[in-house]
Amino acid sequence: MDSPTLAIEGELTIYRAAELRETLLAALAAAPDGDLTLDLSAVTEFDSAGVQLLMAAKKSAEARSRALRLVRHSPSVLDGFQVLDLAGHFGDPLTPPPSH
Template sequence: MSTTSFAIEGELTIYRAAELRQALLAALGDGADGDFEIDLAAVTEFDSAGVQLLIAAKKSAAARGRALRLVGHAPSVRDAFAVLDLAGHFGDPLTPPASH
């Protein structure tokens, strides 16, 4: 089974939510089967609109019979997920930050 990847770079905030929503829905509905992976490694800012967008993406993927995976969590995403206790909602095993 194939995996479609979608990378988000920069802000995942209210200022880009509408733009990213359209791009995510287009990527989810491109006719591909299999898992859908969102790479969050290059997210510089993350707010509640970003949370809502990821929740909507999860629902859209499920409606299409696709599993959604979040990968490459940037520090801004890890921090928000920890504060909001979202890892369980996404079935997302967050990895601790690398030791320096």
């Protein structure tokens, strides 16, 4: 069974961290098998609060023996991951969305 996908749109920054944290935790809890895929293709801005949020969500999923997969990394997310050398931390291949 494929895990459900949650698309994050707009900013993944300090300005939305609290809102997105609740959304992520609710999506993880509601996933039928507990696994969740995050589509990051529509993330327009990404800062250290966004990094912390993704790290916390990954840790929360792992604590419940669940998987959190990150896919379709937007240019903003790719830049942040490359600057901070985070690709290995999350363990997901960096997959930019297809160009139009």
